[in-house]
Amino acid sequence: MLYTYSKSSVTPTWFQDFVSAMVSGVLRARSEQVPASTWQAVLPAAHESELLGRRGLESRYEDLKKASLTLSPEDARQNLLATASSSFYEDVLSGAVDYRVSFAATAPFNMALKDLLGFSFKLLREIKNTPGDILSLRDELYRRAYEAMPEHVCPFCGLSTFGAPHPDMPREALDHYLSLSVYPLFGSHLPNLVPMCHACNSSFKLATDMLIADDGTPRVCVDPHGSQTAKISLANSEPFGNGLLPRWVIDFDPALDAFETWDQVFKIRLRYQENALNTNFKGWLDVFARWVKTSSVDVHDSNAVSVALSRWAAIIGGFDDRGFIKKPMFEMLASSALRPDDVGTRVTQFVQTLCAL
Ligand SMILES: [Zn+2]
Structure with a gap:
């Protein structure tokens, strides 16, 4: 990369905490072999009215609960440990931890997780961090990244300029740096969502695995919020x-x-x-x-x-x-x-x- 994004442009949000709590709650219940919480019980009180009618999210939560039954309690416990680590994403990105070893999920659970986290990613366009915010979480993430950029060009290529954040103009795509299909757990994890120009995102990277080469061998990649620039x-x-x-x-x-x-x-x-x-x-x-x-x-x-x-x-x-x-x-x-x-x-x-x- 030619420059990297500022870490300060990514700040935790209640929605991200909520999504993480849904996943960890399901894993905890499976590891303890008890029923997972009902939809109403997992809603944070401060945001209940905003989430209660979101049937798409509710149905995907229910699907995740069902899919969790395909995990052994021991695998659920191991996965819960991985999600509890505050550095899990950074450890996977740096190659220090192998995602598929630390997060031992069955195909049905991975599918349900991808569906839930992919849907949560789409909701970032609608949900705001506080009721008074003008921008959605997704647009706010782009605005912060844009304002912290040294120049308004794509850091992945330097060949395309980025548009200014404005409610009446389309903003650049947010790329799943670690792809949703391979790393569903990071599907709405804000540090994994990086602004990228259309050519880089849609013509070159697509769903390429940044950590595994085409021949199946592991490889290292740049952290978009790190310090390595070329x-x-x-x-x-x-x-x-x-x-x-x-x-x-x-x-x-x-x-x-x-x-x-x-x-x-x-x-x-x-x-x-x-x-x-x-x-x-x-x-x-x-x-x-x-x-x-x-x-x-x-x-x-x-x-x-x-x-x-x-x-x-x-x-x-x-x-x-x-x-x-x-x-x-x-x-x-x-x-x-x-x-x-x-x-x-x-x-x-x-x-x-x-x-x-
Ligand atoms: Zn680019």
Whole structure:
């Protein structure tokens, strides 16, 4: 990821506590081999009027109670222990705990859980944290994330901008980072619901398992609320390796396995090559050349060309206009201009010709 979301944008809500209490109550009853509470009995008194008529939620709660009978009391007890851990989600996400080992659910129970938590996720669009709130829980989560972002671009790709939160405008999708189908317990867990652009969410990630590769092997992934962020390096690219275009070598700095998972899931390298670098290479150079000409920047030899490219790289950057990938492109050209082989000469002549036009 290019940046991560602020942990402070995710705050506990009564609805999340209620959903967790439904699941843990059912597991506790099964582990103790006693009947689970009735629907009326599980409703929190402060929100009873809001929840009482929600038949969809009630029927799914009843389905979960029935499905819990397919669990052995011992498995129910083990699952209750997992849900009681305040760090269970973080432990699963970091790979410290294997979800399927810690949460030993039968297929019917998993199905009922997915149904209940998926329905609860949809209700986030309607339910508010306090009666006076203007925004629903889901829109409020997006608003908080949006306001804490360093720039309003998708942190998973940097290629799409995020719309401002406004009741009359659609907001970005909230992705189940750990998918609902594989990790139903986290289906309405707010830290697992991350704003993501349409392309990342609907064209690339879909329901991909962030923790298991296509060949079934475990893998590590970035925590969207953690501290690992990637910078893009193009230092190993060849300036004239692909006709009129460079042969791009896109590296992540630091070189973490979690960033390779990011690439596998979101096709980051391919998208940067095709949708940013190849598409914009000439246009970005044209803007640079205009700056050289209008500012009378010296490009009379290789050293001067390299200095000019470096100065331009220092001006651009950040997330605006894809600066996070434009800047390393100019840095690569700046160092290439100083190469002692004929590539250095070609880069110098190429830039001089461009700036003379
Ligand atoms: Zn994106």
